[in-house]
Amino acid sequence: MFKILRREDFSPEIHLFEIDAPAVARKAQAGQFVVLRIDERGERFPLTIADWDREKGTITVVFMEVGKSTRKLATLKAGDYIANFAGPLGLPTHIENYGTVACVAGGFAVATIVPIARAMKQAGNRVISILGARTRQLIFWEERLQQWSDELIVTTDDGSYGRKALVTEPLKELMEKGGIDMVVAIGPTIMMKFAAKTTEPFGVKTIASLNPIMVDGTGMCGCCRVEAGGETKFTCVHGPDFDAHQVDWDLLMARQRTYIDQEKESLRLWQEQVEAGGKVGG
Ligand code: FES
Structure with missing residues (x-):
């Protein structure tokens, strides 16, 4: 326990x-x-x-x-x-002195990116971070990310805080400006897909942390398989970090939706149970 x-x-x-x-x-x-x-x-x-x-x-x-x-x-x-x-x-994020690293976090993935930004900074990198969320209420750990970033850009989809933009906009501007040696992009799958599409034409290596359905987390069930570079990989043992330009994003999103009906039903039954008896088990 x-x-x-x-x-x-x-x-x-x-x-x-x-x-x-x-x-x-x-x-x-x-x-x-x-x-x-x-x-x-x-x-x-x-x-x-x-x-x-x-x-x-x-x-x-x-x-x-x-x-x-x-x-x-x-x-x-x-x-x-x-x-x-x-x-x-899972394997730790590969940390080394790349030069300048852009750390891009979407939504609550800021919690994942902060230790990576810290490790990148401690390895001697210049760190430029982009933190994006739908709205101001969903922004947290801005100061923590700031602490390990030489520059921090905050965006919200609705413009309620920081710049009104998706994270891919400032990311594209950074790419156009040049001088970025490595990108780490973590967030909802759709965000990581478009971050990968943004950096690919510029040939900047981009790492994403994948979030498929997992069960055992140790390579036994096959539930977390993804396609990367034309090969089937298990996210829990070969990842969770993958070269974002090699990931089959549409397949990953389709697999994430596999049990959506069962998940909704399971949530509905649990909510009914809670409302009926105040229990949270099961
Ligand atoms: S979660 Fe079962 S193989 Fe990865």
């Missing part, structure tokens, strides 16, 4: 948990993830490790309520326990 030590709410649907998990904290590196199961009847699902404290033995995850499991997770508070918590999983 893994205890939640701290909870922070960034918006009604975006939450942070700091979890007591010394073995995971000891080994965690930027770009890795954990697979957790809330209770013995819950499904397994992955969350990126947003931060860690090796001395305290804690790791931090940030998640958005999108389906039944993340909504169930959001019912927990500091002092509650998570049944299973496996990690760190």
Whole structure:
């Protein structure tokens, strides 16, 4: 059992948990993830490790309520326990001194990009970050990203904060200006697809962190397979980072929709159960 030590709410649907998990904290590196199961009847699902404290033995995850499991997770508070918590999983993001690195985060993926921007900065890179969200209320960790960035551009789709634009607009401008040696783009799949399309004509290496459906997270179920460079890869063991110019984005998006009807039904049944009896299990 893994205890939640701290909870922070960034918006009604975006939450942070700091979890007591010394073995995971000891080994965690930027770009890795954990697979957790809330209770013995819950499904397994992955969350990126947003931060860690090796001395305290804690790791931090940030998640958005999108389906039944993340909504169930959001019912927990500091002092509650998570049944299973496996990690760190996946390959860490490859960090080296590339020169100038653009770190692009869409939505709550800022939690994933911050440790990568930090590692890139500590490796001697100049870091230019772009942080985008639909609206101002969904922006968080701007100061944390600023801390590891030489330059930070904030965008919102509705113009309520920062520049009114999608992240691909300032990214394209950076490409046109030149001098970017590497791009790390993380966010919703559609955003990563268009970030890849933006940088491809300029020949700038671009890494994306993929988020397919996962079950075991250790290469056994095949659920997380993606096509990259014409080869089938398992995101959980060969990734989650891939060369964004090599990913078959449309196939990934189609696979992400595979169980959408079942997911909706599962959420509906759980909500009915909660409304009927105030229970959150099952
Ligand atoms: S999650 Fe099962 S093989 Fe990757």
